[in-house]
Amino acid sequence: MYDVVIIGKGPAGAQAGIYLGRAGFKTLIVYKDGGSLSKTDFIENYYGYAEAISAEKLLNEGILQAKRFNVDFIEDEIVMLQTDEENKVLVKGLKKDYTASYAIIAAGMTRKSLNVPGLKDFEGRGISYCVTCDGFFFRNRKVAIIGYTKFAEHELNDLLMFTKQAFLITNGKELEFDASVYKEVTVIDKPIASIYGEDTIKGISFKDGSNEDFDGIFVAYGTADASSFCVKSGIATEKSRIIVDENLMTNIDRIYAAGDCIGSYMQVAAAVADGAIAARSVTERLKADRKTARKKD
Amino acid sequence: MYDVVIIGKGPAGAQAGIYLGRAGFKTLIVYKDGGSLSKTDFIENYYGYAEAISAEKLLNEGILQAKRFNVDFIEDEIVMLQTDEENKVLVKGLKKDYTASYAIIAAGMTRKSLNVPGLKDFEGRGISYCVTCDGFFFRNRKVAIIGYTKFAEHELNDLLMFTKQAFLITNGKELEFDASVYKEVTVIDKPIASIYGEDTIKGISFKDGSNEDFDGIFVAYGTADASSFCVKSGIATEKSRIIVDENLMTNIDRIYAAGDCIGSYMQVAAAVADGAIAARSVTERLKADRKTARKKD
Known part of the structure; x- marks a missing residue:
């Protein structure tokens, strides 16, 4: 049982994990692959690196950074999210199911591409x-x-x-x-x-x-398609983007989303802000939960 | 005459400069000091660095990164911004005046503090x-x-x-x-x-x-105060934060704002997203200006 399960290990997911792990919450990142970053060679427009950094290295630094704050990582493909009456989120993977108080979807965006030999x-x-x-x-x-x-x-x-x-x-x-x-x-x-x-x-x-x-x-051929597990889970999307409020919560309580999958500017600089803001929203919720528990004591 | 003058060399300002310089626009960053980052020891929650990085080094990396894309830096204190009928922004400094097609205010936030010996x-x-x-x-x-x-x-x-x-x-x-x-x-x-x-x-x-x-x-004593040059320049603020629209434009055409001064989450991860988005907005404007000029040819 985790405080938070994050789906995706790219900049949005790892940044959220860094904040949540550092704040002392039990956090799991479930990932399928490295997403857009792993299809990129070099990044030179993300603030903080005077010289270009390989996308692979950046991805790896973020993972090590989250691990330093005790975030767990598991490779699995998510098929569905469900909430139950006991305020838990059930995250169903192909390999296993994961249970948490909150979930953050940072699953990136599959960019629809041409079907051309060599591409x-x-x-x-x-x-x-x-x-x-x-x-x-x-x-x-x-x-x-x-x-x-x-x-x-x-x-x-x-x-x-x-x-x-x-x-x-x-x-x-x-x-x-x-x-x-x-x-x-x-x-x-x-x-x-x-x-x-x-x-x-x-x-x-x-x-x-x-x-x-x-x-x-x-x-630049066509547009990106939806994360199919959102459709299955009843998470509202529009033009294949997950709809979120100003706290980055989806239409389903306790399920948040961040990064490319909510239609943010597809840049590392934008993804990390989403990750930080989603983590802040979830942190406020977890603190409120604890305050409620404190009053019951 | 610059395409863009940015006020502030912190994460929001430098990130905007990196995008604009890299896109080939003539860009100037005018700065007073290093802002919040220069009052900080170490950063360990900004995505991309597995180990803690000194705030001074991060600030410096961002400046070198912007310089690599030909962004100019000048130390000066801004006292006022004005727009004229020829679609220019006049940025008045204590040392000099600067003229550009667009301005981005990324001047951070002065955090009001106690007046206590030793603090x-x-x-x-x-x-x-x-x-x-x-x-x-x-x-x-x-x-x-x-x-x-x-x-x-x-x-x-x-x-x-x-x-x-x-x-x-x-x-x-x-x-x-x-x-x-x-x-x-x-x-x-x-x-x-x-x-x-x-x-x-x-x-x-x-x-x-x-x-x-x-x-x-x-x-955590009181709240932050307004950038006085905004008040002088007729730039609308609320609770000492600059009011911006979804493109991060202020109430004055051609003047944008980003980072702590617009009341964003006071984290590097949030500031860089603002910088990237303000740069994107200004880039779209500059491209539209050039398209208009192209049609006149």
Whole structure:
């Protein structure tokens, strides 16, 4: 029986664990994988590191930091959360069930991607999902954005801050915005056959047999999908984001959420604030619970 | 002429500078001092450092990080901000005036303190202003909270997570909450004469000539006061916090604010999120300005 179970070991989950463990609460982090950070090479825009830090190292530092405050870690995949009449949260995993007074969902966001041969192979090796995060690495290089929606336009605008050699690859889809205003941008509206490269990406092959070389590719294709266990658990979502109040509580009492899964700005700097605030909210609740128990004595 | 002038070099200001500099915008940080961080010894609850980091080192890392993205730093004290008809923000300093398209106020919060001999001398050496931040360093030690308001009760509740040897020093003020429910807490309602110690604090002398030794002292006396330049500049505040919208813009167009000065959770983790979000808002504005200029071409 834990005071708090946190789902996710990324920046939001670990930051919440650091606060709760340090405050003396029995805290468990259940994680499936390293989430978005583990698909990233380097982070250089998170405050506090003068030089770029590898995403793997940052993830690891956060885990060690939480462990230093006695936070437990268990690898498992969560399928459902339930609350009972005794004010407990039951967190059902594929391996085991976990019981706690409160839960914080910090499960990140699965970013919907293209199903194109080669794409997965080059994630973090020339393929990125965030121009704000990685555009800087491709200054004045030849870069493609794969996408056709307003979201792709947003990423294109960001990209033009870094390079004028920008290509928009629609994969045969009809553009949902007017690209003609971006005179320096080349639009390629052919369907993609595959992405090729060696250690890093080299370019895109199209279904008509043609190729185009690139130094980098940003995928801005569609939007992210919901954490399916939220739907199963009756946790309200909107556009695949978990709905929370100002204390980061979901529609279900005692269940909180933080980070990418609530639609925060998908940056480490934003995730840690969510983690800190969710931990503060849960701490206030646990203190109130203890004050009530104190009065009963 | 800068794209953005940021006031404050703490976590919120530097984080905003890191994003803006990295995005290629001409950015200046004007600072008076290191703010709250420079009054702190060690930080161990900010995500990303497995071991405690000295606050001075963290502050310095953030500054070097911003400088790596070509952010300029100037030491000056800001007295007023003005916007003109040409969509410029004039930032008036004691030494110089600075002009930019946008400004971000990340000036932190002056924490109102006692005027007691010895107090300033031992800041960061046994005297702290935040139990959430530093309570952990005083586990099972003998600790005093100086205060009498609801804020002092809040800090007392936090402190009881760490130690049962807790004293509440009212400095002769009448308590604004019922302390009797905290049976383990000793209330001392005598006025304070001074704080004594050697390298670190040792205790409190009272005006009646008595002494009490302590391992640590938390000051939770009253609340923080307003940044006077906001009042002068017509920037709306409430309870000495700058009022901002969801994009962190103040009531004055082109002037944004972030961090402790907008009443965020006074933690590095929260300040950096504000910095990132303010930078994103200003980035969107600058991009829109350029798109408008592009259409005029």
